[in-house]
């Protein structure tokens with residue numbers, strides 16, 4: 001059970017429509033795929049280059065996997081699993097998405113060796129999850145239309161991106177809430193687009209208009225803990241930390257200061273599965289619920305997030321795992337099924353991925 005080979009590839013998948021947030025507009029997923037081979041098995045992982053959130057690019061992630069982690073992992077035994085995780089977590093500071101790709105591939109391998117689907121290796125849980133759909137920030141009429149289409153497709157929860165213009169944002173949210181049927185849960189993601197004062201103003205206006213949001217995600221800058229705390233204290237709508245919550249230490253700080261009501265856990269921020277488990281357990285100690293979220297990722301790493309979310313139930317009770325549905329196609333054969341809002345975990349060992357299409361050599365792109 002020695003690690004024999006670690007290979008990196010680039011996966012490119014166009015999105016159904018451009019993905020627009022307060023931070024960026026993206027038209028395709030272009031992620032690093034890591035394949036780790038041992039004893040005839042292959043474990044897969046994936047990392048999304050989200051420069052504006054994690055500070056990582058395809059080139060930086062490739063460097064970390066190829067030059068930093070690979071030489072330290074090759075030849076090591078999968079039976080020393082915790083030692084492998086320690087190598088991944090301590091060989092380099094930051095670079096959380098690169099670490100996540102390697103950890104996901106290691107966990108996929110471990111589950112395959114055990115003959116168990118990943119969620120069972122992690123403790124077991126429900127096989128079906130329901131994700132929200134993200135509605136990109138656009139003109140109000142477009143967001144209304146997109147939200148109505150999503151509801152017609154069966155989505156029960158929508159995540160509205162705002163944070164580009166305060167007045168317009170207020171109008172967007174009120175308009176969409178009136179355009180969709182009662183009972184559809186609305187989540188707002190500001191992606192750091194407002195100040196604390198603007199957040200309190202906008203959310204008070206939205207609340208006064210009778211709109212009941214399920215939550216508001218990351219209204220202020222990632223580093224503005226005082227601002228996040230002020231918003232959490234001032235408004236009725238639950239506040240979820242996303243860009244402010246990468247490491248378990250940051251989550252402890254947030255929860256000690258009562259600066260957020262919910263934590264958004266993403267494998268690309270925690271550096272993979274091991275720290276995501278720790279983060280959910282910490283939030284559980286504070287009786288704070290978690291969402292399992294994703295970046296622009298395909299069905300490889302989002303499948304890992306879904307398996308983990310299932311195993312972390314009920315600590316994780318909300319799901320923003322729509323990366324694969326935002327993609328034009330699923331490059332994976334086998335594995336978790338992503339059908340609009342419905343996610344069905346594979347019962348085959350590991351992540352159940354038999355083959356990944358559309359992979360390119362990293363060197364052709366870098």
Ligand SMILES: C[C@H](N)C(=O)N[C@H](CCC(=O)O)C(=O)O
Pocket residue numbers: 021023024050134159189191242293294295296320321322323
């Ligand atoms: C794709 C997911 N629904 C989402 O909205 N994630 C964003 C970050 C995505 C990105 O810019 O890659 C988030 O929760 O902020």
Ligand SMILES: [Mg+2]
Pocket residue numbers: 189191217218242243264
């Ligand atoms: Mg977010």
